[in-house]
Amino acid sequence: MRRYLVKILWGNIMLTSKKYVLTLITSILIILSISSIVYASEALINVNNLNVRNGPGTDFDTIMQVHEEETYEIIREQNGWIEIQLEQGTGWITKEFISIQGTETVEQGEDKNIISNQSVTIIHDKTTLREGPSTDYEIIGNVNQGTTLEVFDHVGGWYEVQWNEERAYIPDWSVGTDGSLTNGAPSVKDKTIVIDAGHGGRDVGAIGASGNFEKEYTIITAQKLKYYLEILGANVILTRSHDNYLSLSGRASLANAMNADVFLSIHYNSTPQFPSAKGASTYYYSERDSILATTIQEELLKATTMDDRGIHQESFQVTRESHRPSVLLELGFISNISEEQNIQSSVFQEKISKGIINGLNEFFSY
Template sequence: MKKVIELIKQWLIKFWAPLAIVIVMLSTAISLTVVMLHKQQITVQIPNLTLRKHYGIQGSPISVLKKGEHLQIIQKKEGWYQVRRDDESTGWVAGWLLKRKEPLKKVTPLSEATIVLDPGHGGSDVGSLSINNKYEKTYTLQLAKRVKKELAKTGARVIMTRSTDKIVYLAKIPKVAEDNHADLFLSFHFDSAPEKNQATGFTTYYYHRNNGSYNLAKNVNAAMNLPLTNKGVEFGDFLVIRQNTVPAILLESGYMNNKKDFKYIKSSKYQEKVAKAVPVGLQNYLTDQVETGQ
């Protein structure tokens, strides 16, 4: 017995270095495996999430996930997760809703949408000037942030082209929507006329008629119940919507160089009206799209 123990000691002394390396490697591999398995598991936090055949809001509904269900994540794509349920069935669900802990009053197509908001101008690009030389860029950012806050209540995934006072070059703005595989794009601006107090009102612009942009513009414009004149929906040759492949619109929500309009533009009450109207218009548009299968 003593000889055996002595042999083991000699063996350990001789091979302790490679043995230690093997032990460390095995421990690391086991730890990584446990972490990876944990990362690939997720529990549904809120009820009534739609499980779809394919990723995206146009994917055919398969079932509804229940709060507390344990899912295995198979893959991730464009913000969506392909998951496997306990019964081995699979499908796609909006990843941001799976992570959400705050309940939603209702899960709608808007909840599953990725929306890019573009506060016009920024940084050295100040935009239009008001009568008292205030910058358009200030109010487009204020408005976009309010819209983002309202959209967050619906569960929608919102991406901003800018969240601070910085310039985002025009050519890069449409790419934000494309790179994030957005469902919708909205650019916020305030108009300006050649002469002060010459023009008033708000207008909703589209460029592409056949990719959903025109219908999106109609739905958003119809939801706007504002104290300024509604000048309706018009074709607009603006790069940020012209070069956009997703349904895209541009909102001119008043004239910076009109005294009456600017009084509203800088008003938090007016901005809130616009911010609350936008989700209504988006929801109406997406509901029509889902129902018609377009």
């Protein structure tokens, strides 16, 4: 299919023979080759209430939701979004919260274009290279700060690069381009971070304006944060990775048992009686944790531009019983229609991760 198209386009170029047309068409060809990875496989959904949209991005309308442990045939992938076969028609889901099952047939082979001689520079020491564009793939090596690598492709937040005669994948924000999560050395590296997705199971937490439960949003945030922290070399433990009930003492004692460097309890707020309430707040129990609360709250506000509801000393069981540096984060109001919509978007969830990680880096640099 693609070769045929190439011939037609080259025909046009010969006819017009104008240089700017050639440049334009070359760009189109490159875009076509990047976006046409085809999978003969299935998407296994890892979370509940994952929005299915009518196009590849959060700007498109939600047409339905899919749930944990369901599988759907994958039609294609584009910019980190997967088009899946539904009972009627197709829809798009973000690749973040699915696993791909079965063998993937990547249609593009030897004829893949190099993206206009683009190269990237590594900004963190020991950045890991993987076999494929996800943390599910094996680590095949690592490279140090300052290394420059030639780029072949950019798909789903990962660069495909040339490394020692091999193709390898690195997350796009671990290199010297816009959107890097940190400004200096990643000080979360080798730290043990216990992330507690608030509520779960029969404890649904707060109820959003949409009727969704807080427990569903907290797990999405926890998983996203884990994903980014692990790329930066942190050792991350989730108190729960499924929709199951856990006692508050159990959550705190996991942080104690793991001797966590930091324990983060993730929550979303709700005040149905004041539907316009919005913004983020951070709670700590021990005076020792006020610095952690301050750095996270500050960086969170910078990254998300959410309203500042401040840091507060409060006796919540989960932070009181944790003997490790701990904070409880209220990451916005799901009772506020527009804030809940923000919280549902993966772009906003990425900003939350970025803010928390920057706050952690700052905390660890003290």
